[in-house]
Amino acid sequence: MARDEIIEAFDRMRVWQRGDRRAVHKPLLVLYALSRVLDGDTAMVDWNVAEGRLKELLDEFGPDGSSQTRHHPFWHLKTDGLWQLDGPAEMLSRPAGATPTLTELRENHVRGGFPPALREALSRDPVLLATLARRIVDAHFPESIRDDVLAVAGLPTDLAETLPSGEQSRRRDPSFREKVLLAYQHRCGVCGHDLRLGHQTVGLEAAHIKWFQAKGPDVVPNGIALCSLHHKVFDLGAFTVLPETYQIVFSQHLNGNHETTDRFLAYQGAGLILPQAREYFPRPAFLDWHRKEVFKNPARE
Structure with missing residues (x-):
């Protein structure tokens, strides 16, 4: 995938929404995964390793009680074409909507991560990684806490401002x-x-x-x-x-x-x-x- 295609793919990431309710599960999972790539850890991550970090991020920056469904993005992000899973064939063959339980993910050591081509592109282009991280926090969090979200996710807070964020497609009232x-x-x-x-x-x-x-x-x-x-x-x-x-x-x-x-x-x-x-x-x-x-x-x- 070309650089612009990767950015567009992340911008198209579907985020669960029902009325005015806020869902930041996928954005926080992606930020955590980007931090792993930035640290040079491009291997797929076992759910037992990722679970604690996702719970921490959702407890800090998600709606009250959202960490109870912390496993949902780990399973559902694959439908956006940005994630792949590795585990027992009988689990992976389930319909996308048949979300495994926390226990099933733990006991079967299901692993997830960016597809190899995407991981390679992000590894060799830190500016692209920074662009994606900045666009995600800009689109889902107010300016007052964006650096906090990046820091807890394990990303540097001095990510360069790069391309316009999704938020900027909606014009703010300067007054x-x-x-x-x-x-x-x-x-x-x-x-x-x-x-x-x-x-x-x-x-x-x-x-x-x-x-x-x-x-x-x-x-x-x-x-x-x-x-x-x-x-x-x-x-x-x-x-x-x-x-x-x-x-x-x-x-x-x-x-x-x-x-x-x-x-x-x-x-x-x-x-x-x-x-x-x-x-x-x-x-x-x-x-x-x-x-x-x-x-x-x-x-x-």
Whole structure:
């Protein structure tokens, strides 16, 4: 396959989707597989080796509970022409939809990996590998956590910007940030951070509630003004905002030393600092999406 054909093949990778639900199983598996190639390990990987890494990636960056189906991409990626499997013939002859159980994959030591021609192409062209990794994170994760996804997957975070990502086929509204910051009077909706240097706002960002990568619109009711720290932990699922009361609720998975957690948890149960006009209030449907698809349950009381 030519370089452009490989990029197009990865862009066509089918990602399971039902309504607004987020599925990043295949993207995370591909990132893990790319990291193996980058490390010079081009052999197919036993499911017993891959399982722990995929569970870690899904626990960190997937919707709540998504690691329970961590074996699905290992089996189904072959239907995209990007993956091959090795194992007992009676298993591999099953229809594509007949997903093996975790136990079957473990006990039969099923192995998976990129087909040989693709592995060779990626091994000799690190720029191509970097291009694919960057396009995948750009298409499925917000900018605030992309480097975290790459790092946990085992890829360098300084991957060069190369070809346009799939995300760029949908144009962003360049005025989204300024509209959101104006609605929130240029202060963080959680902690009230409003630092300025001259006329420049410092460390304040417009966070999408429903991610742009999940087709969340660039409209003010889908945005919250957050300081860079609260933006990042919001995108990681450390806290969410209840649609009925606009109360801030933190995840039980958030931890650190007493001083750090006390600083965060001071806002537990507090109300979001709301925009200056009701028409800009966060839309409940977007907050509900964030609670279901990003927030790391269980919540603190």
